[in-house]
Amino acid sequence: MNYFTGFYPSVRVDGAGDGVVSQAGGAILTSMLKGSGITAGLSGALEPWRKPFATHNPGKILTDLALSLATGGDAVSDVDRLRNQPEVYGRVASDPTISRLFKILATVKPSKALSAINTARAAARAHVWEHAGQDSPLHGVSTENPLTIDIDASLLNSHSEKEDARPTWKKGFGFHPLCSFIDHGILGTGEPLVTLLRPGNAGSNTAADHIQVVKDSLKQLPEGYRAGRKIMIRTDSAGGTHDFLNWLTAKHRNLSYSVGLPIHGAVADVLPLVPKNGWTSAYDSNGFERDGAWIADITGMLNLSAWPDGMRVIVRKEVPHVGAQLRITDIDGHRYTATATNQKKGQLAVLEVRHRLRARCEDRIRNAKDTGFANLPFKSFTANKLWCHVVMLAAEIMAWTQMVAFTGTKARRWEPKKLRARLFEIGGKIASHARRTTLQLASTAPDVALLLKGMKRLAALGPP
Numbered sequence: 001m002n003y004f005t006g007f008y009p010s011v012r013v014d015g016a017g018d019g020v021v022s023q024a025g026g027a028i029l030t031s032m033l034k035g036s037g038i039t040a041g042l043s044g045a046l047e048p049w050r051k052p053f054a055t056h057n058p059g060k061i062l063t064d065l066a067l068s069l070a071t072g073g074d075a076v077s078d079v080d081r082l083r084n085q086p087e088v089y090g091r092v093a094s095d096p097t098i099s100r101l102f103k104i105l106a107t108v109k110p111s112k113a114l115s116a117i118n119t120a121r122a123a124a125r126a127h128v129w130e131h132a133g134q135d136s137p138l139h140g141v142s143t144e145n146p147l148t149i150d151i152d153a154s155l156l157n158s159h160s161e162k163e164d165a166r167p168t169w170k171k172g173f174g175f176h177p178l179c180s181f182i183d184h185g186i187l188g189t190g191e192p193l194v195t196l197l198r199p200g201n202a203g204s205n206t207a208a209d210h211i212q213v214v215k216d217s218l219k220q221l222p223e224g225y226r227a228g229r230k231i232m233i234r235t236d237s238a239g240g241t242h243d244f245l246n247w248l249t250a251k252h253r254n255l256s257y258s259v260g261l262p263i264h265g266a267v268a269d270v271l272p273l274v275p276k277n278g279w280t281s282a283y284d285s286n287g288f289e290r291d292g293a294w295i296a297d298i299t300g301m302l303n304l305s306a307w308p309d310g311m312r313v314i315v316r317k318e319v320p321h322v323g324a325q326l327r328i329t330d331i332d333g334h335r336y337t338a339t340a341t342n343q344k345k346g347q348l349a350v351l352e353v354r355h356r357l358r359a360r361c362e363d364r365i366r367n368a369k370d371t372g373f374a375n376l377p378f379k380s381f382t383a384n385k386l387w388c389h390v391v392m393l394a395a396e397i398m399a400w401t402q403m404v405a406f407t408g409t410k411a412r413r414w415e416p417k418k419l420r421a422r423l424f425e426i427g428g429k430i431a432s433h434a435r436r437t438t439l440q441l442a443s444t445a446p447d448v449a450l451l452l453k454g455m456k457r458l459a460a461l462g463p464p
Contacts, residue, residue: 021085024428024441026071028455030089032401035461036128038393039063041120049104049113056093061101062117064092066393069372070416071424076377087430087437106382117389118219121396125191126222127464128400135407137182138225144345146232146256147225148183148354149193149217150361151239153204154369156376163381166200175376176202177388178209180217181364183234183357184403186285188412190364191399193217195373195388197381207243210235214248214255232256232343234358240340242306249308249342258355261313261338268329270301271315271336282316283349285357292319295352307340314339314352367416368395404461405454411447422447 033039043059050058067089068079076098083092093101105113129136141147158165158174165174178196194216196209203209214233218226225231233239233248237260248255261267274296282293299312317334320326330336339355346354365373373391376384398416406412411423426445431438441448 019087019430021088021428021430021439023071023081023085023425024088024439025424025426025445025451026067027088027428027439028401028405028423028451028458029067029070029397031455031458032397032404032461033063033067035131035404035458035463036124036397036400037463038120038124038397040463041123042117045116045120046105046113048116049101049108056091056097058101058105059120060090061093061098062390062393063397064089065098065390066397069391069394070398072420074372074375088439102378102383102386103380105386106378106380110382110385114385114389117386118216121389121393122220122222123464125220125396125400128404128461129222131461132403132407135403137184137188138222141225141230143229143256146230146343147221148232148234149180149214150183150190150358150364151178151180151210151213151217151233151235152358152361152365153178153238154365155200156369156374158200158376160379162376162379162384164199166202168200169204172200174200175384176200176204178202178213179361179365179368180213181361183360184399186357188407189367189399189402189415190360192364192368192392192395193220195392197376197385197388205238205241207241207247210239210241210244211247227253227255229254229256232258234258234355234361236260236358237262245308245311245340249310256341256343258339258341258343258351258358260355261340263327263329263336263338266302267298267313267315267338270298271329271331273301274298274315279317280348282318283353285353287350287353290318293317295348297348308342310342310344312341312343314341314348314355316352363415364395368392370416371395371398401454401458405457406450409450409453411450411454423451426451 039059042062043057046058064079064082068082077095079092082089129138137147153176155168155170155172156175157172167173168176176198180194181190181192184190194213196213233255239259240261248257278296279294281289282295284290295314295316298315302313304311316337320335324335326335341351343351368391371391371394376387378384402412426441426448428439428441431440
């Protein structure tokens with residue numbers, strides 16, 4: 001028995017460990033890469049950009065970078081953590097090889113390269129969703145319960161003069177990307193569809209950019225789910241423009257929408273005219289009445305002839321939270337917000353809650369920034385667009401792993417930081433016997449049983 005004094009034991013430390021894997025839990029992500037077929041799909045899609053006799057496959061280079069970001073990396077050079085563990089992650093390209101690939105993809109027909117990557121992503125997504133069955137975002141999708149695509153923008157600061165970095169509306173300097181995510185609902189997380197990288201001075205409510213993001217987002221969905229009311233586009237007030245809503249509701253698309261509307265003009269004018277009995281209690285995210293919040297349908301009080309047919313306007317008023325600053329259009333000491341939607345069925349409070357759950361999109365962006373999105377590593381704008389696709393790959397493989405391996409468990413809703421701390425960073429040791437290699441995970445890790453259960457579930461996911 002060892003005895004020690006003080007708060008922590010004194011141990012002798014050396015660097016002679018052999019066969020030790022510091023991030024052995026990341027092996028579950030390699031299982032997802034193999035089962036989803038994304039590495040093979042990227043390899044085939046990027047074959048035209050592979051140099052003759054090249055040792056490293058472009059598809060694996062990109063998925064290796066995605067693995068690095070998913071397990072906690074933040075830059076291209078962080079891939080060396082995988083390079084030093086070939087028994088788990090295979091052969092990993094050197095930093096110069098990775099840089100050369102980015103240069104090639106960013107300069108030789110970059111739009112075709114990105115299109116090829118997105119095609120491979122869509123195919124892998126369809127395969128994983130099909131395998132997930134009732135745990136897929138498509139399960140139970142209908143006009144009344146649509147598949148939700150959230151769109152939101154964010155600011156990325158640049159600390160050097162990268163190509164197309166511009167001053168931002170928050171007096172910073174960098175980029176203003178517009179992103180879209182699939183919402184997995186209250187029981188899950190979400191997964192990225194599109195990241196449209198834009199200069200920092202790009203407008204918040206530019207209809208053309210919103211339309212482009214929706215076009216590209218629909219291409220990421222399986223066939224049969226690219227039009228119709230069973231798909232809902234959800235945005236903040238930046239999406240509340242005539243051009244955008246007219247495009248969404250065009251006859252051959254006919255998408256559902258739920259977008260924020262600014263409180264000004266006609267909407268602000270009718271707020272004092274809403275009768276007291278026109279207000280009903282609002283719900284919280286769990287479907288229970290919320291104290292100090294009310295909603296009203298003011299569609300009939302507005303002239304909406306210039307807007308798409310079937311549009312409804314729902315207004316919410318609430319007692320402002322501590323520290324909230326009221327606008328000049330806020331009356332009676334309450335804070336007002338407005339939502340425009342073309343959803344017909346469902347309680348008014350339910351429709352309003354459905355829109356407010358758009359806030360989960362902000363969590364998705366925050367998690368992406370914890371997965372390599374916060375700092376774009378290249379000077380070239382096109383190379384940084386490619387980096388955004390690597391970030392999406394990292395977020396996707398984590399979301400797919402949670403969907404297939406951890407459904408029904410506490411890990412289904414864990415954010416990337418917690419996934420790393422509890423699962424991916426579980427240590428292990430390589431054991432070889434009878435020409436067979438075994439990765440022995442640390443038996444004392446708190447969530448090792450959860451990880452092993454997830455690995456068994458992923459074993460049933462075969463490549464397409």
